[in-house]
Amino acid sequence: xxxxxxxxxxxxxxxxxxxxxxxxxxxxxxxxxxxxxxxxxxxxxxxxxxxxxxxxxxxxxxxxxxxxxxxxxxxxxxxxxxxxxxxxxxxxxxxxxxxxxxxxxxxxxxxxxxxxxxxxxxxxxxxxxxxxxxxxxxxxxxxxxxxxxxxxxxxxxxxxxxxxxxxxxxxxxxxxxxxxxxxxxxxxxxxxxxxxxxxxxxxxxxxxxxxxxxxxxxxxxxxxxxxxxxxxxxxxxxxxxxxxxxxxxxxxxxxxxxxxxxxxxxxxxxxxxxxxxxxxxxxxx
Amino acid sequence: xxxxxxxxxxxxxxxxxxxxxxxxxxxxxxxxxxxxxxxxxxxxxxxxxxxxxxxxxxxxxxxxxxxxxxxxxxxxxxxxxxxxxxxxxxxxxxxxxxxxxxxxxxxxxxxxxxxxxxxxxxxxxxxxxxxxxxxxxxxxxxxxxxxxxxxxxxxxxxxxxxxxxxxxxxxxxxxxxxxxxxxxxxxxxxxxxxxxxxxxxxxxxxxxxxxxxxxxxxxxxxxxxxxxxxxxxxxxxxxxxxxxxxxxxxxxxxxxxxxxxxxxxxxxxxxxxxxxxxxxxxxxxxxxxxxxxxxxxxxxxxxxxxxxxxxxxxxxxxxxxxxxxxxxxxxxxxxxxxxxxxxxxxxxxxxxxxxxxxxxxxxxxxxxxxxxxxxxxxxxxxxxxxxxxxxxxxxxxxxxxxxxxxxxxxxxxxxxxxxxxxxxxxxxxxxxxxxxxxxxxxxxxxxxxxxxxxxxxxxxxxxxxxxxxxxxxxxxxxxxxxxxxxxxxxxxxxxxxxxxxxxxxxxxxxxxxxxxxxxxxxxxxxxxxxxxxxxxxxxxxxxxxxxxxxxxxxxxxxxxxxxxxxxxxxxxxxxxxxxxxxxxxxxxxxxxxxxxxxxxxxxxxxxxxxxxxxxxxxxxxxxxxxxxxxxxxxxxxxxxxxxxxxxx
Numbered sequence: 001x002x003x004x005x006x007x008x009x010x011x012x013x014x015x016x017x018x019x020x021x022x023x024x025x026x027x028x029x030x031x032x033x034x035x036x037x038x039x040x041x042x043x044x045x046x047x048x049x050x051x052x053x054x055x056x057x058x059x060x061x062x063x064x065x066x067x068x069x070x071x072x073x074x075x076x077x078x079x080x081x082x083x084x085x086x087x088x089x090x091x092x093x094x095x096x097x098x099x100x101x102x103x104x105x106x107x108x109x110x111x112x113x114x115x116x117x118x119x120x121x122x123x124x125x126x127x128x129x130x131x132x133x134x135x136x137x138x139x140x141x142x143x144x145x146x147x148x149x150x151x152x153x154x155x156x157x158x159x160x161x162x163x164x165x166x167x168x169x170x171x172x173x174x175x176x177x178x179x180x181x182x183x184x185x186x187x188x189x190x191x192x193x194x195x196x197x198x199x200x201x202x203x204x205x206x207x208x209x210x211x212x213x214x215x216x217x218x219x220x221x222x223x224x225x226x227x228x229x230x231x232x233x234x235x236x237x238x239x240x241x242x243x244x245x246x247x248x249x250x251x252x253x254x255x256x257x258x259x260x261x262x263x264x265x266x267x268x269x270x271x272x273x274x275x276x277x278x279x280x281x282x283x284x285x
Numbered sequence: 286x287x288x289x290x291x292x293x294x295x296x297x298x299x300x301x302x303x304x305x306x307x308x309x310x311x312x313x314x315x316x317x318x319x320x321x322x323x324x325x326x327x328x329x330x331x332x333x334x335x336x337x338x339x340x341x342x343x344x345x346x347x348x349x350x351x352x353x354x355x356x357x358x359x360x361x362x363x364x365x366x367x368x369x370x371x372x373x374x375x376x377x378x379x380x381x382x383x384x385x386x387x388x389x390x391x392x393x394x395x396x397x398x399x400x401x402x403x404x405x406x407x408x409x410x411x412x413x414x415x416x417x418x419x420x421x422x423x424x425x426x427x428x429x430x431x432x433x434x435x436x437x438x439x440x441x442x443x444x445x446x447x448x449x450x451x452x453x454x455x456x457x458x459x460x461x462x463x464x465x466x467x468x469x470x471x472x473x474x475x476x477x478x479x480x481x482x483x484x485x486x487x488x489x490x491x492x493x494x495x496x497x498x499x500x501x502x503x504x505x506x507x508x509x510x511x512x513x514x515x516x517x518x519x520x521x522x523x524x525x526x527x528x529x530x531x532x533x534x535x536x537x538x539x540x541x542x543x544x545x546x547x548x549x550x551x552x553x554x555x556x557x558x559x560x561x562x563x564x565x566x567x568x569x570x571x572x573x574x575x576x577x578x579x580x581x582x583x584x585x586x587x588x589x590x591x592x593x594x595x596x597x598x599x600x601x602x603x604x605x606x607x608x609x610x611x612x613x614x615x616x617x618x619x620x621x622x623x624x625x626x627x628x629x630x631x632x633x634x635x636x637x638x639x640x641x642x643x644x645x646x647x648x649x650x651x652x653x654x655x656x657x658x659x660x661x662x663x664x665x666x667x668x669x670x671x672x673x674x675x676x677x678x679x680x681x682x683x684x685x686x687x688x689x690x691x692x693x694x695x696x697x698x699x700x701x702x703x704x705x706x707x708x709x710x711x712x713x714x715x716x717x718x719x720x721x722x723x724x725x726x727x728x729x730x731x732x733x734x735x736x737x738x739x740x741x742x743x744x745x746x747x748x749x750x751x752x753x754x755x756x757x758x759x760x761x762x763x764x765x766x767x768x769x770x771x772x773x774x775x776x777x778x779x780x781x782x783x784x785x786x787x788x789x790x791x792x793x794x795x796x797x798x799x800x801x802x803x804x805x806x807x808x809x810x811x812x813x814x815x816x817x818x819x820x821x822x823x824x825x826x827x828x829x830x831x832x833x834x835x836x837x838x839x840x841x842x843x844x845x846x847x848x849x850x851x852x853x854x855x856x857x858x859x860x861x862x863x864x865x866x867x868x869x870x871x872x873x874x875x876x877x878x879x880x881x882x883x884x885x886x887x888x889x890x891x892x893x894x895x896x897x898x899x900x901x902x903x904x905x906x907x908x909x910x911x912x913x914x915x916x917x918x919x920x921x922x923x924x925x926x927x928x929x930x931x932x933x
Contacts, residue, residue, distance in 0.1 A: 143482070175485045177477030186477045188491070206378055206493055226474040227481025246576055249361045249376055249495045 035160075042163045046133055049119035110273035111145075111231060114138045118264050119163065128168040128191070128200070132267060135160045143229065145270040150258040151235030152176075152223050153267050166267065169236065169257055170200035177227035178204070178236055180211060181220040189221060189236055189255060200257040204239055207251040215240045221255055230270065353572065354462055354560050355529040357517045359536030360553020360577035361495045365509065365543060368615070368815045371589045374509055374544070377498035379632060380471040380491055382438050382446075382479055383464035386457065387567040388488035389430055396426035428453060434489050435467055441482045442468070442475050461566050462532045464492050470632070497537070497544075499627040505592050507621045507650035508750060508813065510542020511630045517555055529559065542650075543813060546749045547583055554578035584815040586615030590932075594925030595620040598918030604881075604900035605651035605792040608922050611800035611886060611895040613816045614809045616748070618922060619793070621651040653745075653753040656789040657899055660867030661716045661911065662884045663737075663784030665802055665839050667725045668709055670736040672835040676727035679838035682706050685719040691779045696722050699868075713842025714850030716866060718783050725782025726775060733781055734761040739807050739827075740798050742790050748811045757794060760787035784867060796897035799884040802843070803863070803892035805829050805836055844889060852883065854916040855923060861889040862923060866911025878902040881914035887923055894926045 120131035146153040146166045158165040174191035188205045213219040218238040223230035237255040245252045365374035404415045446468045456465045517536040539545035556577030561569045595606040599622035608618040623645045629638045671677035686703040688695045698719045712720035743759040762773040780786030801807045806826035843863035846852040852864035864885025879902040886895040898915040
């Protein structure tokens with residue numbers, strides 16, 4: 001009887017011993033083992049992502065010639081449209097630069113875009129991360145902004161050799177400076193509300209009391225260049241309701257984020273073009 | 286039986302003491318000890334009862350005081366709007382990088398231990414004892430932790446930031462529950478950088494407070510006033526009912542202008558937090574929170590467009606301009622120049638800004654504090670005095686030569702050849718001095734002074750602005766005797782008749798005169814607050830004691846002054862304006878200077894705006910005249926008022 005009891009308690013004893021050992025191990029070894037495990041896992045995640053790419057490629061290859069011709073034509077039309085828009089953007093940028101030179105206003109920091117595929121999503125009620133398929137090899141630095149066609153995605157949290165972890169806008173620990181479209185006063189965006197099976201949300205604070213939002217006339221929250229991480233005007237989300245905060249001085253509201261945010265396949269990392277701009281990420285220029 | 290007898294213990298021998306005998310026998314010698322012990326216990330029990338039951342409330346209160354702290358949260362002030370709902374004074378965010386010392390306790394402890402280890406290592410290496418007190422070590426480690434965070438902020442902001450050890454000690458000792466500001470007054474860019482780059486779990490946070498915000502900068506700066514910081518206090522009732530150690534964030538109190546007059550209305554209602562603290566005095570848990578409430582909003586009678594026009598007219602000059610609604614007394618514009626940007630005075634007045642404004646003479650609200658002789662703008666009142674006394678007929682013609690002799694002194698006309706034979710309307714239009722010397726002497730100083738008092742020139746108007754001058758002078762015989770110890774001479778009357786001499790009034794006084802002439806009544810009290818529709822005055826206006834012909838003669842004179850006389854620059858093709866210019870001489874410090882005046886109103890048929898403008902000459906070379914210097918300012922105001930009608 002006693003022997004049976006001893007045997008039953010054995011797993012708990014081992015677990016306890018393991019926990020004790022983990023507690024006593026120096027932090028350096030812990031960090032090393034954690035990173036090693038991650039780096040070991042990373043190739044499998046990348047492999048899975050590349051397999052998915054291959055699957056997509058073959059699925060496209062299996063389409064009929066007529067389909068491919070139609071898609072090609074559509075693509076040509078889109079390319080033409082984008083070329084025109086890109087031309088307009090370049091012209092506007094040049095015009096903007098000329099005005100800045102005339103008015104002696106310093107130019108905002110430029111960014112280089114590093115497009116990366118999403119290989120893993122780590123979404124929970126506590127944190128919301130994406131793992132992307134580019135890392136130090138592509139010059140990505142911690143703290144760099146991450147965007148997609150619909151606006152801001154988040155910020156680089158951790159950089160490994162060939163992968164990086166992106167902290168999503170909706171993560172509880174995410175915070176950034178923003179402003180409303182058409183109003184330059186800075187406000188504070190914070191992630192934090194992660195409802196199950198619904199669109200991700202965040203919170204906006206320090207909103208001046210003279211701004212008004214309603215479901216019919218939502219305010220568009222966009223990134224601010226003032227923080228130095230993001231360019232100006234990238235969409236964060238929509239605010240449909242504002243209420244006075246505890247101080248009675250400002251308003252706060254819920255930010256409805258983009259539906260696609262949790263299902264992204266491809267993002268772009270903003271890397272400061274000028275070496276001096278990297279100072280904000282505490283990196284040597 | 287024998288067995289039983291064996292089992293029984295032998296009876297104690299009589300007289301031999303046995304152990305524990307004292308328990309079974311009464312020992313008389315022990316009685317005093319028993320009594321003393323009993324009394325002692327009774328005393329202890331009594332004390333216990335007294336402390337635990339009778340003094341219960343006192344101890345609960347003391348426990349509260351030792352373990353509970355209150356933080357007063359000032360309520361934001363209400364906003365101030367113009368009559369059309371344009372924001373004149375609001376609240377803006379004032380951001381600081383701040384840290385709650387409570388959140389640094391672990392870091393303080395770690396740094397303290399690390400410094401002790403370092404000292405021990407040094408002692409072991411050198412073999413000499415390091416001479417440092419524990420207190421020095423504690424403060425050194427606290428300062429080192431703060432410095433680490435300052436370095437991080439400095440990196441993010443790209444500029445050096447510092448906090449002195451003295452301010453850290455002061456904060457620890459007297460404001461421990463409040464955030465320690467590491468960098469105050471962050472710019473928008475600095476705010477954004479900190480929000481973006483500080484980790485969300487950093488003990489350094491962006492702290493937000495309110496500061497007054499003036500979207501129009503220097504618009505009506507003297508009248509709107511400014512606020513200064515003050516440590517908020519509890520009401521006496523609250524203080525007595527709950528005597529906790531209290532900390533307070535800085536609130537604001539109106540120091541000048543409307544902010545001061547309506548301080549109790551604009552001031553928000555304080556909220557408060559009650560915290561349980563640990564033995565070191567750091568926050569442990571929040572027990573209650575009462576949110577602060579914003580103060581009431583205030584709607585002024587000012588109109589931004591008209592005020593802007595008045596300030597535009599005064600730009601680069603020294604003087605004042607006022608526009609009021611002659612029916613309701615609402616002040617549509619009240620400007621004083623030189624002025625200043627109210628945003629430069631918030632959240633505090635930097636000494637260089639103060640000095641700059643002071644040197645320019647900008648602190649004086651000339652519209653209500655400047656005292657000036659009204660010059661020829663006083664002439665309509667001289668005419669009213671003459672009518673009241675019955676010494677002037679509305680159609681009477683008087684000869685006005687190049688000068689007029691009073692006693693042994695010649696009083697000159699302002700135009701060398703004189704004006705010949707003229708009546709009152711023409712005399713007002715050309716602003717003849719000689720005409721008014723004559724009718725002033727006829728009316729006498731008693732009637733002139735009484736008429737001036739009737740228009741309220743001898744006292745403040747009672748507008749809701751602090752520090753309005755109460756040193757107006759309407760001279761008469763008694764006044765001169767009392768102040769100068771000299772009798773009143775006819776020459777004094779002649780001078781007073783044309784608004785010179787001892788007369789001293791504020792521009793606002795003259796705006797009230799213009800309004801009185803517009804409505805043919807007196808007793809109007811100007812106000813800075815917007816009147817609601819259907820408003821009626823508490824005390825009805827008193828009609829001027831003039832016949833229709835007499836009033837019309839004055840009105841005609843003022844219209845002709847605009848149509849063909851000295852006030853031509855205020856003429857409009859589509860609006861009839863009545864006005865009167867004035868050019869007065871003053872001798873501050875013996876230096877001759879000129880003052881340019883204008884008073885007037887429009888439209889004559891249904892007066893809706895009355896204006897007074899005064900411009901001070903600042904050097905002897907300034908050749909200012911009412912018609913060329915003050916009237917253009919008034920024209921700008923009339924034009925802005927006309928535009929505002931179109932907007933309505």
